Amino acid sequence: MTSTAADSTTQELSGGALKRSLARALRRQKIRALMLTAPLLVFIVVGFIMPIGSMLFRSIDNRVVDDIMPRTVAALADWDVDSTELPSEEVFTALVADLQIAAEDRTALLLARRMNFETAGFTTMVRRAQRAVGDWDVATDGPFRERMIDVHDGWGSLETWRAFKSYSSHYTIGYYLAAVDRTMVTGHIEPLPDDRSIHLMLFWRTAWMSGLICFMTLLLGYPVAFLLANVKERYANLLLIMVLLPFWTSLLVRTSAWKVLLQEQGVINQILVWIGLVADDNRLTMINNKFGVIVAMTHILLPFMILPLYSVMKTIPPSYVRAAKSLGANDWTAFWRVYFPQSVPGIGAGAILVFIMAVGYYITPELVGGPSGMFISNRIAHQWTVSGNWGLVGALGTLLLVAVLVLYWVYDRVVGIDNVKLG
Amino acid sequence: MALPSYASPLQRAWYYGFRILCGLIFFYLMFPIAVIIPLSFNAEDFFTFTSAMLALDPDGYSLKHYVDFFTNPDWTMATRNSLTIAPMATIISVALGTLAAIGSSQSHVPAGDHGGADLADDRAADHLGGRDVLLLLVRGAAGHLLGRRSGTRDPRHPFVIITVTATLVGFDRSLTRCGVDGGRSDHDLLQGAAADPAGRDLGFGCLPSSRRSTKWSWSSSWAGSATNLPWQMFTGLREQISPTILAVATLMVVLSILLLATLEILRRRNEKMRGTPN
Numbered sequence: 106m107t108s109t110a111a112d113s114t115t116q117e118l119s120g121g122a123l124k125r126s127l128a129r130a131l132r133r134q135k136i137r138a139l140m141l142t143a144p145l146l147v148f149i150v151v152g153f154i155m156p157i158g159s160m161l162f163r164s165i166d167n168r169v170v171d172d173i174m175p176r177t178v179a180a181l182a183d184w185d186v187d188s189t190e191l192p193s194e195e196v197f198t199a200l201v202a203d204l205q206i207a208a209e210d211r212t213a214l215l216l217a218r219r220m221n222f223e224t225a226g227f228t229t230m231v232r233r234a235q236r237a238v239g240d241w242d243v244a245t246d247g248p249f250r251e252r253m254i255d256v257h258d259g260w261g262s263l264e265t266w267r268a269f270k271s272y273s274s275h276y277t278i279g280y281y282l283a284a285v286d287r288t289m290v291t292g293h294i295e296p297l298p299d300d301r302s303i304h305l306m307l308f309w310r311t312a313w314m315s316g317l318i319c320f321m322t323l324l325l326g327y328p329v330a331f332l333l334a335n336v337k338e339r340y341a342n343l344l345l346i347m348v349l350l351p352f353w354t355s356l357l358v359r360t361s362a363w364k365v366l367l368q369e370q371g372v373i374n375q376i377l378v379w380i381g382l383v384a385d386d387n388r389l390t391m392i393n394n395k396f397g398v399i400v401a402m403t404h405i406l407l408p409f410m411i412l413p414l415y416s417v418m419k420t421i422p423p424s425y426v427r428a429a430k431s432l433g434a435n436d437w438t439a440f441w442r443v444y445f446p447q448s449v450p451g452i453g454a455g456a457i458l459v460f461i462m463a464v465g466y467y468i469t470p471e472l473v474g475g476p477s478g479m480f481i482s483n484r485i486a487h488q489w490t491v492s493g494n495w496g497l498v499g500a501l502g503t504l505l506l507v508a509v510l511v512l513y514w515v516y517d518r519v520v521g522i523d524n525v526k527l528g
Numbered sequence: 529m530a531l532p533s534y535a536s537p538l539q540r541a542w543y544y545g546f547r548i549l550c551g552l553i554f555f556y557l558m559f560p561i562a563v564i565i566p567l568s569f570n571a572e573d574f575f576t577f578t579s580a581m582l583a584l585d586p587d588g589y590s591l592k593h594y595v596d597f598f599t600n601p602d603w604t605m606a607t608r609n610s611l612t613i614a615p616m617a618t619i620i621s622v623a624l625g626t627l628a629a630i631g632s633s634q635s636h637v638p639a640g641d642h643g644g645a646d647l648a649d650d651r652a653a654d655h656l657g658g659r660d661v662l663l664l665l666v667r668g669a670a671g672h673l674l675g676r677r678s679g680t681r682d683p684r685h686p687f688v689i690i691t692v693t694a695t696l697v698g699f700d701r702s703l704t705r706c707g708v709d710g711g712r713s714d715h716d717l718l719q720g721a722a723a724d725p726a727g728r729d730l731g732f733g734c735l736p737s738s739r740r741s742t743k744w745s746w747s748s749s750w751a752g753s754a755t756n757l758p759w760q761m762f763t764g765l766r767e768q769i770s771p772t773i774l775a776v777a778t779l780m781v782v783l784s785i786l787l788l789a790t791l792e793i794l795r796r797r798n799e800k801m802r803g804t805p806n
Contacts, residue, residue, distance in 0.1 A: 141627045142627070144623075144627055145627065325553050325556070328546065328549055328550055328553065329550055329553050329554070332546070332547070332550045342792075344554070346788060346792070347554050347557060347558055348557065349788055350558070350561065350781075350784060350785065350788060351557050351558070351561060353784040353787060353788055354561055354780065354781055354784045355777075355780050355784075357777070358561070358564070358777040358780050358781060359560060359561065361564065361773050361774065361777050362560035362561055362563065362564045362777065363560055365560075365563065365564055365567060365576070365774070366559075366560055366563065368576075370576050371576055372563055372567075372576060372577065375576060375577060404556065404557065404560060407556075407557060408557075436539065436542075
């Protein structure tokens, strides 16, 4: 009895020690793994997460109004956007006080620029007002309402104050509204007039053209992948180079090649005129429109469809199709009922990859698209470089990011992110 | 998939028809790239074949666009920028990527099995529409050259990670255990057992990495407000000024052919090392 008890104690002891030392080893391993990954994690956080965070923040950040016009914003708190009367004298006094400081700090035009993104005319109003208020005395020169209206009619219009009040909060959904062609200049969310609505149309165009491009790459990529997977490996490797060469060639090279081919004096038109299919004075317009974008992007994204398809098809055992045929299936049935279902993961991988890439394309639509082939990313770049509307850039970018993340999540769920082989 | 002798006429027709179809698709893939090569030797400032070129008249051809590329300061500065940034970006991304891949291939990654996958997730960045926007925002945060570098480096390390992780995960761990039983230190093991297969994949990861860095650096030039090769091409294309673009494009195609050949040689060497017959 005693010896058994002693045995179990030793066992417990050694078991505990073993557990401890195993736990220690495990911890050390974990720390080592973490240390090895740390530089990259830091890099991703700095180079990737932070810019995204900054983009998200910019898309709602509206502090500029309250920072420059704190008194006016506070005085407007009691005024209702649906009111049919102008704000009280108090508001105008605050406005004059704010403008005096803003004119001195040279920040008034920043405010005007911000408001101008939403409704035209603010720049003139603010410019004139800041010139006028310079030598007014806030304490004695009142009342200011009539004087401000004399400076510019705009200060006496209800629209001005409704817009100002709607866009005066610290954080705003205004940029997101603008990104989906809505506005709240009247204090209520309303659609923008048709001549200023462009984003929804561009989102939709980006989506359907990407879908079409995705379908075209599938149509052209499937036969090629099938051939690659079913010829001798020697030939397959050679043929694969023909797929990989475009894949490896710079996007710009391929886009410039299409520009050379498609333009009015380009190679394709030259050939068509030469063989007499098209009259010399009636050359086809194939560039700076949707056609050019679809042809060029299908070409550019085709390898991204072929490679995942090929890597899936290579794993399909040929014996299944042979078995189907020996059991009496004809060629079509053997393909459609046996081979095709097994290649579906490849289709899923390729299609979502191509679609996600197409949605964010900028260079190709910019170079061969023209106005009618413009994608949403071109609009984002335009807002950035021409209008300087960072908030709207952030909002559009965030919407695109969310759309792509949803697709990416679906992609991961359906095929798994690790199942793709590229080159 | 050779055609059996008992194939019916329909099967025969399909067999050849299918090959012709594939040939046409390969033509579609290759033709645009092939066509710019002769055009880059155009003696005129046109983007199209002149009659002298079609008649194979030597006067129709010239190297003047190449001369322009090598002498015009716009292009030489852009080239120099590309050539300094791309290797830097490659080295940094390979270093970060390799370390992380070794880390996340160990069986006890703190974040669980998803460690590698999560890191790889930012390959999403590569495909994200917001990428260019992001790079623009990086500009605010980072300094001039620094911004340019981080801008280029960003989209590529996932490639290195994926390739290296793939090898290391597929890599037979019993080799390591065997080494430990034999009394080797971790360092020796990494050197001997793990590093060799990993080294090969480093090559795989590196090559696309450097290629992509030249490719993406155009967007980084936005972020860094400096000009480099792709950026110069981009502006040149938008304004349609000179066929020097075609000369550059030809040189870049030649570069990809060289890289591709290197990859193929690496692959064959690897196959030979593993002893799997082709």
